[in-house]
Amino acid sequence: MTDIDLQLPTRVAVTGGASGIGLACARLYRSAGAGVGLIGRSATRLDAAARTLGEGGPAVVTAAADVADEAAVRAGIDRIAGELGGLDALVVSAGIDGEMGASVAEVTSAGFREVLEVNVLGVFLAVKAALPHLTQSPGSTITIIGSDSGFVSVPGMLAYNASKGAIVQLVRALAFELYDEHGIRVNSVAPSVVDTPMARRGLGDDAIDDPAFPLQSAEDVAWSVAYLSSGRARAVNGTTLLSDFGYTGRSSFPA
Template identity: 45%
Template structure:
């Protein structure tokens, strides 16, 4: 694992639009974001930095991570693998040491694994890899981050964990069994953890978006699928806005829940009536 600081002024907003007038009360707080090199993780890092949050960014891709840091203010770059406990422990220690405290953890690191394959064609190693990143990675990060989150909550009565799941936790597409199962596990992990931490001042919530225009989605579906999609598509910045709200004290009553942002698809009946 390597670390390096980066210091540049925050951009106006992650999608280039003007900031709204709602004060999310995040200025001066701190956060660790995993999977921050691209996609939703990058958008979340930029959105939090725009709100005045001092961020530590963790990902395996060091060069892409530095690009994210260039859009943040005084970001700490942490190159490491969330499936390696020693690297996770070192990253969390470095984040707390540099930031001085840890008010929030956002777990965005994730992989899709084999897409388009039935389970009889999926190797055990590929199945395990999906769960190692999507579920065990969050477990490792939070196991090591909880002491710092507890310390922050004891001072401010407010600390937050946000896990990035997917609408695939509640609905399924063909050929995505490992991904769907891992995201469902992540949702229940967050719910159970919120119960364990009740009364501690640490809230745990999950965001579960439908299709988001990210490099991973384009890799799975093909870039052509986004040229004239027959389905609604979110931007990473839109999902990041949900995350930022759940991190903020403005959502202090929201705990142990999943924000399903899927344009209402899961609410619709398949009945032709």
């Protein structure tokens, strides 16, 4: 069988690139020959992530920025685009889970606001900052990491559920405007629980390591992102791809 060329982008910026899904996406793109830029809050963690991608090969650029800080995000993406010679794709992976386990009465306004600023405003700001660069690259793409929590509600995750529901509609709104005006496709991947540092902090190692738990890897999600950003998905726009083993349509996970 002949290997299929996915026609992947060659210059990619990734927010939340220091770990988890973002880093897995960067690793996949780089292995396919792309230059990648990693954006995250901590310069130290970004440098450590960049080292895991190895030396030589395509360029790796890091830019420390809080995704809720418009000026910082713009400066970071401008730097990445400058060093890579442009941008063909943006992957928005930065996100937080907030006050996990808190009831409505217990959730603080500050905690709720922080989740929305990172998970929703941060997406908008990254897209806005990347747009001048993406418009210069025909067939460019934006892929946003959502969650099955945008479709089903889990108690104790009020702000997170709200933020991921917002992403579903944001993707639709962005997709049609940006495709009609610039030919830029916008899609999202909405995974169920992924084995990432954030999930382990929120759910605990015992739940994550339970063989019966329907768990996927960050690399599983990265392959979905890669497809949506590829030339082979040129007709896919405004879509949220559920990556959840089919469980979103059920009332509960299997015991």
